[in-house]
Amino acid sequence: MNRKVPEFVIAGHPNEGKSSVLSTLAEDDSVRISPIPGETRECRSFPVVIDGEEIIRFVDTPGFQNPFKTLRWMRDFSGPYNKLLPDFIAAHKQIPEFHDDCTLLEPMIHASGIIFVVDGSRPMRKSDRAEMEILRLTGKPRMAVINCKEDETGWLDEWRHEFRRHFNLVRIFNSCRETYQGRIELLESLKGIDQELSPELSTVIRTIKNDWRARKERTSEIFIRMFQDILSYTDGAAIRNHQDRKGVEERLFERYRRFAWRCEQDAFSRIRKIYRHNVFNCPMPEPDILKEDIFSEASWEFLGLTGKQLVFAGAVTGAAAGAALDLGHGGLSLGLFSAAGGILGAAGTAFKARKLLSGVRVMGMNLDRHLIRVGPAANIQLLYILIDRALIFYSHITGWAHGRRDYENAEKLGKQASAQGVTAGWDRQRQKVCERFFRYATGKSVGRDAEAEEKFRAMIETCLEP
Ligand SMILES: Nc1nc2c(ncn2[C@@H]2O[C@H](COP(=O)(O)OP(=O)(O)OP(=O)(O)O)[C@@H](O)[C@H]2O)c(=O)[nH]1
Ligand SMILES: [Mg+2]
Structure with a gap:
């Protein structure tokens, strides 16, 4: 079946936790994450594969380097909306300063949607607004994910308020804490960013749930x-x-x-x-x-x-199977005699059994060896x-x-x-x-x-x- 695999681009400012969110979402610990901004310089696609089949894909991207200049160019753009990204890339890809911006925008051309990641534990900056505006101009279905790196929640209201203006949906998703339930919930909400994506994402969610079971x-x-x-x-x-x-x-x-x-x-x-x-x-x-x-x-x-359960036995390999034997000494009664392991079950204390068995001959064999069983x-x-x-x-x-x-x-x-x-x-x-x-x-x-x-x-x- 040639089904189109839903593809989501993870975008945002450097060092906000984009790669971390992706790593948790895709259950992939090979994603490179670093405390030093600028770790991700190239796009890399991370497929989620279940039973050999790719069901969804996330693309890791570098952070925006020139959000103001990029936004200015895009605002001045007067061509058709579907040419905005290709034309921006064509105009800037030879300029080293725009390497990261071009790289991160390119996969958006064909993506099903964009997930914008911010660290919600810090105040909002002008560059964040510029980045959100750029993503809005792409016209792609998009969701904002608040990944709080610190426990600070004082800025959340401001973020939420701003996000409502630019995104179809907002979700809190902590890349260091979310697991199965959080992943499912995030995918469920992704359905809301575009009606057309809903059937595909329902299939993805069903497959993930079955796989979890x-x-x-x-x-x-x-x-x-x-x-x-x-x-x-x-x-x-x-x-x-x-x-x-x-x-x-x-x-x-x-x-x-x-x-x-x-x-x-x-x-x-x-x-x-x-x-x-x-x-x-x-x-x-x-x-x-x-x-x-x-x-x-x-x-x-x-x-x-325990002493009681310790089995000392004459290791009499080759002795007749099941031969019963009762030594009758000192109240010690020896029951089953199994040739298979050469095991003699002793009901008395192990020590007594050892003493008693030592040197006793059974069916012509010398019982001076004992078997300790564990x-x-x-x-x-x-x-x-x-x-x-x-x-x-x-x-x-x-x-x-x-x-x-x-x-x-x-x-x-x-x-x-x-x-x-x-x-x-x-x-x-x-x-x-x-x-x-x-x-x-x-x-x-x-x-x-x-x-x-x-x-x-x-x-x-x-x-x-x-
Ligand atoms: N405590 C905490 N640290 C986080 C969280 N998310 C990310 N980090 C840390 O923040 C740093 C940056 O995370 P990355 O996922 O590499 O960020 P990025 O946005 O991909 O960064 P670039 O690739 O440089 O643009 C890393 O040291 C992460 O371990 C979080 O939820 N909590
Ligand atoms: Mg990264």
């Missing part, structure tokens, strides 16, 4: 797989004697820690891509629960490795921590406007992350959904409980708002 579905899928991988993790190692034990435990924890960290990092980096963040990253600290207590008793417990997770707290971290990461990623460039503050966001948590406030109903998913993910449900995952997924999706 699809992103949320993909995000919840990634989160759920990540939770499942971490919760269901199992590992094991054989030890020969008691002296070995500490070192092996440490090794197992280190392996587990690295696995969980990698799963989370991998999930987070895929979500960053979905939300089109190439530069901004919210560096989450390693979860305390994994990092600080890794070798402590608390960690054993957290991993489901996982699957036994404490639901781990799931809550993973959910909290995932949702915090999500809210930072979706809440960081693409035009915002104070990346050094991202570190602070990450640090706050460990302090906050949404799951603590969840009601019993939500907890039950989590508990059921936890049993399912750790293999403790009887049979397959696909509904557990469905209900959990639906719940996680409701958390990914807007």
